[in-house]
Amino acid sequence: MRKKPSTTGTQAVPVHEEMEELFYQRTRICLWLGVVFFSLFALLDYVHARSFFPLFLFYRLSYVLIMLGLLAILHLPPIRRHTPAIMFAVMLLGTLVISLMTVKLGGFASGYYVGILLMIAGAFSVLPLTVAQALRLGASMYLVYALTVYVNDRPLDRPELMYVINNSFFFFTLVIVTTVQCFDEFHTQLRSLRAQKSLQTISRELKRYTGNLESLVRERLALLEESDLKFRDLYNNLLDLVVLIDMHGMIRMINPHGADLLECSSQLLENRPFSDFLPPHERELFHGDVLTRIRRGERIKGVQMQMLTYRGRPLEVELSGNTVHLPEHGECCQLIIRDISLTKEMETRVLESKQLLDTSRQAAIFGLARLAECRDDTTGAHLLRIRAYTRILAVELATVPELQSVITEHFIDDLCLSSLLHDIGKIGISDAILLKPGRLTAEEYETMQRHCTYGSNALASAEKGSESLSFLRLGQEITRYHHERWDGRGYPYGLAGEAIPLSARIIALADVYDALTSTRPYKPAYPHEQARRLIAEESGRRFDPVIVEAFLRREQEFKSAGTRLTRDRARTS
Template identity: 60%
Template sequence: MPSIAGTEPFDSAKELHELFIQRTHVCLWLGVVFFSLFSLLDFIYCRSFFWLFLGYRLGFVALLVFLLLLLRYPPVRQYSHSVMWSAMLLGTIVITVMTVHLGGFASGYYVGILLMIAGGFSVLPLTVPQSLILGGLMYLVYTVTVSLISLSHGSISVPALANNSFFFFAIILITSVQCYDEIQITVKSLRAKASLRAILTELRLYTDNLEQLVCKRLEMLEESDLKFFDLYNALPDLVVLIDDKGVIRMVNRLGAAMLNQTVENLEETMIFDYLFETDPDVFVKRVIDRINEEGAIRDVQLQMITPRGRRLEVEISGNHIALSQAGMHYHLVIRDITATKKMEREVLKSSQLLDTSRQAAIFGLARLAECRDDCTGSHLLRIREYTRILAVELSGFPEIKGIITAQFIEDLCLSSILHDIGKIGIPDAILLKPDHLSAEEFSIMQQHCLYGSEALTLDDYEEEELGFLKMGQEIALNHHECWDGSGYPNGLSGMQIPLTARITALADVYDALTSSRPYKPAYNHEQARMYIIKESGRQFDPMIVSAFLKREQEFKAARRDLLLHTHPSSITTDTHGQP
């Protein structure tokens, strides 16, 4: 549109420069506020460096205030880009110096630079080249500074450098993409403001030619509609309009391509045809019925399939639209989340691998003590299985309903194998003695409960994160306590004894009875069963004994299977030839 008399043509470079000056003030003030506030983090995280870091921060804040004062003078305003870039690079230097004090590349303080990049680039109207260059310079300042200082003190932590570099480049790339979108939107916004000013001028100049002005506005409206239509078709998600029968009435171009179809081929077809192993009634219930009830839905996950057989994981959001003379219709936005779901499965697989590694580490820790008198580790395997059997049965008992959860069982199976970890502190002469212990020796042996409890103390850790170790501590301390109070080391009785220790106590005694020792032969299952029944209410919690009797065949089978797996010659048989 030609410029109107009295108005200037739109100059995007000039407008962006003015906007940059405004945003520079905002960024510098944000730097003043946040660099000061993050002193709280220094006080909590690295108190020994608090005063030194406070000096760095206040020095940088003073520099920012000085730059703000300089920008008040018109001759300096034209150099706002240089001022802002200098502030970002100086801030990078300050944070880099802090990371050097805290271990160089191993320090997580470099995240402060990432916050500067994310915050500054989101506020400033930067082009993609500008964001890449500035981000690259900040990265070079950080890596070169830390590398030079690290080399002068020893060596560079290459894994930490690689990890930090990955996040640097990821943030730089993400913010550069954001800068691209923001600059486009900003230019359009500035252009729209310039157009609005031109429109106001036109209204003043052409009030005597209103009809002509209305025609111009109609043309602009049509152009706006075309732009909206282009935007609709440019959306990467599948956007469909369906009626209450599931017939697709309208679809965007890129969304149709997601299903390997054209708009013409998709319209007037049934959306049910593109569902993978989902009954139409299920789709109606989860999508259409919910929209009718709630007015809108979000993030309903289903699977779809293209005519070529490619399966898609999708997320559906939508609402209803009442069209005149056409009844109720439903507007759905269907997003392809196949890649996201794949990533979630990979994360889950990694988590499961980590859990397996953790269990292996705990098992190895328990065997440090156990292998001194059982190098096979089979005792630990049996204890873990026996406690699992008892816990699963007890989870249905009304007396403790809700206490034994799936997490409780998982932690118990992991922590029960640590019950004798304290034996590592018992002398070999007592632990490996092939005969009954004297009273003095038995008193020393009893100390393994205290040793185990102390070894698993969690003073420096969060209990929620290491619940199985907390559970292991109470088992190690209390698994020789008796229901009637005659046990050790503290003479606890009844419900004073933790449930985990009561469960492990029975499992441990059953395994001790059915295992041979230098001073006794192994009991068969029936003999061990009779002993446990006799000790119900004395050594053992009657409720735990009841759970054992209900699952005794599983005890018997687990003992047989694990003995066959480790040393089959050790299996004893009863008079009927059963182990």
């Protein structure tokens, strides 16, 4: 009876300890982000609350010093054990600081509470929080905000109560959205860590059973000319599939483990074509590439392919090989084939986990974008339509020779994702202006124009926390410049022509088409034909003529997409 090998090597770290280490590392990231952004937002205080700037600067610097102090001592073991409690306390203290600023700027009527929402969106997307932790922290931050403002702003009249309801709605909506994201990311992270542990265990098992296989093979091959018996002994004891084939692809020798792996006896396998155990799509690769290279004297290593057992069961294998000369068989190809089916399965699971994480992030981004849209979008389908129109235009523009090097598949995917964020800055515009049914005054219109810079600045801050999120760079371009005009009469900077980023020029047309064909408080929905005529008339004035031409070529797809998405959203509402 074979003795079971003993476990060797370093003891694996439990998954929960790795999650604690991940929480600690991301807490440090959050604290550094807090230091940077709390300091930078003093510029916003200087612009929008100049009379309180000295007081607000004192609040911010005090909070920043506290975070720097915690960063300095957080590496100490007695302190490090309390990382979650410290992080939660920092979040609540930051909420208190922003709430005190809110009190000075009008209480519940002030839009400064958005800073608390940004803290939640940032921290909850970075920290590996459980659902319970996310809900407790979100509820605690709301209580700190609500109680602080209420104590300093009572009694509340009817307009202020409406602001309380409005702010509470957005607060809890964001907490729920980010909690869903936390649930997905936390469990995805757990599955990923467990998959890594499984892969590590498999790797240790393979090393324990195979040892240093390549070194063993090289040592034994050096003795082939001395003893054919030693050669056969080597084949009989290797735990991988080792097969000897002649230059015509016929099996001349196979080791016992290889025969077991192929679910057949060594006697039946010998003198059969090796290609009998390959799927049709792999035979050309084997004969046209692998076998040809070995015949030329090249050494093959790490070629992954599929095989079939005698009973037709598929195997994922990794193949290495070289040429050997044996007195009994002449010039032959020696193949060492390792079964990697289990490893491939684990890789697939890890890939599925990553795809699930990407899906969760996109859902969270859509939810955050809806926070800005849901206050003035009665249909609820605006974001879906903008994304659809953007893809139609981008795919058509990719056929323009001058733009083919710019509009790649990756560019289109990032553009469609970032298009959802084009009006994220509206979250900083008060309801009195955003929901006004009539024409805006000059002062109100100037305030509304600021949503471009609000949104771009917010996305720029988010991008600093994650260099891998390339779509946020497009998002900054779109939010800042999508109201610029081709003739230079747009806002906020009056850019003209190709000085306006291509991404913003595309979204500008998609956004205007949706505005024209949608019902708004100040106008009915225009039919597609009227919207088409108005856009065509603005070619060279408001819009890039190349983009207008692309729209006209695909106008029926615009019309169909708008109708379908509006109808689908109405059914699900």
